[in-house]
Amino acid sequence: xxxxxxxxxxxxxxxxxxxxxxxxxxxxxxxxxxxxxxxxxxxxxxxxxxxxxxxxxxxxxxxxxxxxxxxxxxxxxxxxxxxxxxxxxxxxxxxxxxxxxxxxxxxxxxxxxxxxxxxxxxxxxxxxxxxxxxxxxxxxxxxxxxxxxxxxxxxxxxxxxxxxxxxxxxxxxxxxxxxxxxxxxxxxxxxxxxxxxxxxxxxxxxxxxxxxxxxxxxxxxxxxxxxxxxxxxxxxxxxxxxxxxxxx
Amino acid sequence: xxxxxxxxxxxxxxxxxxxxxxxxxxxxxxxxxxxxxxxxxxxxxxxxxxxxxxxxxxxxxxxxxxxxxxxxxxxxxxxxxxxxxxxxxxxxxxxxxxxxxxxxxxxxxxxxxxxxxxxxxxxxxxxxxxxxxxxxxxxxxxxxxxxxxxxxxxxxxxxxxxxxxxxxxxxxxxxxxxxxxxxxxxxxxxxxxxxxxxxxxxxxxxxxxxxxxxxxxxxxxxxxxxxxxxxxxxxxxxxxxxxxxxxxxxx
Ligand SMILES: Nc1ncnc2c1ncn2[C@@H]1O[C@H](COP(=O)(O)OP(=O)(O)OP(=O)(O)O)[C@@H](O)[C@H]1O
Ligand SMILES: [Mg+2]
Numbered sequence: 143x144x145x146x147x148x149x150x151x152x153x154x155x156x157x158x159x160x161x162x163x164x165x166x167x168x169x170x171x172x173x174x175x176x177x178x179x180x181x182x183x184x185x186x187x188x189x190x191x192x193x194x195x196x197x198x199x200x201x202x203x204x205x206x207x208x209x210x211x212x213x214x215x216x217x218x219x220x221x222x223x224x225x226x227x228x229x230x231x232x233x234x235x236x237x238x239x240x241x242x243x244x245x246x247x248x249x250x251x252x253x254x255x256x257x258x259x260x261x262x263x264x265x266x267x268x269x270x271x272x273x274x275x276x277x278x279x280x281x282x283x284x285x286x287x288x289x290x291x292x293x294x295x296x297x298x299x300x301x302x303x304x305x306x307x308x309x310x311x312x313x314x315x316x317x318x319x320x321x322x323x324x325x326x327x328x329x330x331x332x333x334x335x336x337x338x339x340x341x342x343x344x345x346x347x348x349x350x351x352x353x354x355x356x357x358x359x360x361x362x363x364x365x366x367x368x369x370x371x372x373x374x375x376x377x378x379x380x381x382x383x384x385x386x387x388x389x390x
Numbered sequence: 391x392x393x394x395x396x397x398x399x400x401x402x403x404x405x406x407x408x409x410x411x412x413x414x415x416x417x418x419x420x421x422x423x424x425x426x427x428x429x430x431x432x433x434x435x436x437x438x439x440x441x442x443x444x445x446x447x448x449x450x451x452x453x454x455x456x457x458x459x460x461x462x463x464x465x466x467x468x469x470x471x472x473x474x475x476x477x478x479x480x481x482x483x484x485x486x487x488x489x490x491x492x493x494x495x496x497x498x499x500x501x502x503x504x505x506x507x508x509x510x511x512x513x514x515x516x517x518x519x520x521x522x523x524x525x526x527x528x529x530x531x532x533x534x535x536x537x538x539x540x541x542x543x544x545x546x547x548x549x550x551x552x553x554x555x556x557x558x559x560x561x562x563x564x565x566x567x568x569x570x571x572x573x574x575x576x577x578x579x580x581x582x583x584x585x586x587x588x589x590x591x592x593x594x595x596x597x598x599x600x601x602x603x604x605x606x607x608x609x610x611x612x613x614x615x616x617x618x619x620x621x622x623x624x625x626x627x628x629x630x631x632x633x634x635x636x637x638x639x640x641x
């Protein structure tokens with residue numbers, strides 16, 4: 143069991159080495175990167191957006207109902223919503239959702255190419271399959287996921303605003319003051335960084351699991367489940383580590 | 391020229407290949423025959439380096455396959471064309487893109503040149519008017535033929551085919567056999583074909599390896615095979631009416 147664990151970790155790093163070899167042709171790499179961006183990032187916009195709007199709204203209601211104390215200024219609702227969104231929700235929570243969406247997509251796609259010998263065929267042509275199939279995914283997920291985070295942040299705030307103006311829990315003026323209160327740009331950077339790191343983990347781990355899938359379609363299913371579990375756990379672990387390193 | 395010396399291969403303690411020694415000459419159709427499950431595909435995968443033999447060596451010319459560096463292997467692989475038993479066409483690409491795939495990586499041709507070459511290859515395997523179909527829209531036999539077109543796209547020096555005519559009708563099957571044999575002579579390729587198709591064996595088998603339960607029991611060519619006295623091979627051949635008539639007529 144422990145031996146298996148270390149073996150997998152070792153294989154994962156060897157796999158990464160293979161992924162990051164210089165692409166055979168940059169033209170092909172960029173073309174693939176555009177396709178992958180469409181498949182991994184653009185197609186996640188709607189789900190991310192919908193979730194963000196709702197969570198922003200819910201956060202407003204929950205925070206407001208917990209700040210009953212008359213001494214505390216109601217504008218703190220806006221402030222706290224902003225901080226929860228930027229610090230944790232828009233990176234970690236969205237990453238956990240992407241671990242499901244992006245992870246299963248990558249693992250099952252690459253896994254089924256493995257079991258139908260398409261990866262062998264590529265390798266036998268002299269193409270580096272890890273480079274061709276995986277590198278564009280990892281690069282586009284890592285580089286462009288902060289855009290998703292920023293979008294989620296913005297839409298979360300919008301969701302909050304919508305609830306504030308619809309219910310009148312607090313005034314919109316209080317909400318907006320809260321949003322501007324004590325603004326720390328570093329938090330946005332921290333969150334973007336986390337998101338990038340998490341999406342790197344998701345894409346590389348799912349690709350790794352798919353790449354070494356075996357045992358027919360059952361194996362593909364297994365590899366996709368395992369990708370989601372492993373990436374979710376690692377996201378939470380790295381969340382802790384990065385937060386300790388960057389914020390403390 | 392490929393030389394195989396004393397290779398063994400097993401999975402989880404079960405030996406699949408036992409002490410295989412043979413060679414495959416350039417410009418000849420080398421065939422590996424044997425019953426289903428005898429180890430043909432495993433042998434082929436060892437030859438091309440997708441599986442590593444537990445013991446023994448494989449030589450391409452005088453280069454040891456196991457001692458090649460990553461770059462040497464890559465260079466060698468660009469000279470190899472392979473048809474897998476399950477075709478292994480790329481799902482994400484259309485028929486013509488599948489054939490153009492190796493060209494995209496290893497040539498500097500213009501798109502028009504690539505398309506021309508791909509059409510030429512597809513014509514040779516009789517796949518016409520299907521350029522923009524995806525592999526899942528093709529019949530099994532068509533997938534096979536597109537697989538062959540892709541394998542010969544870059545005029546390989548080595549051609550490996552795992553059961554090129556299973557799933558093809560007799561007529562197309564003969565076309566494919568002739569194509570393989572023609573290309574082999576035309577370009578002096580070293581061709582290795584796995585098959586249990588009796589027609590192909592008798593038609594184009596310049597050198598035949600008979601594998602029985604992982605052991606190389608007999609080697610010879612398409613004429614000597616009919617007068618063999620290896621009885622496992624005779625049983626194998628006599629399962630085919632045509633071959634049985636020839637063999638029994640000879641006696
Ligand atoms: N990856 C593997 N793991 C375990 N056993 C395997 C593996 N690949 C092949 N075998 C075993 O090796 C033996 C030979 O299989 P192989 O695929 O070479 O047969 P074959 O001669 O190509 O048969 P067919 O004509 O049906 O394709 C079989 O008994 C098979 O179970
Ligand atoms: Mg086989």
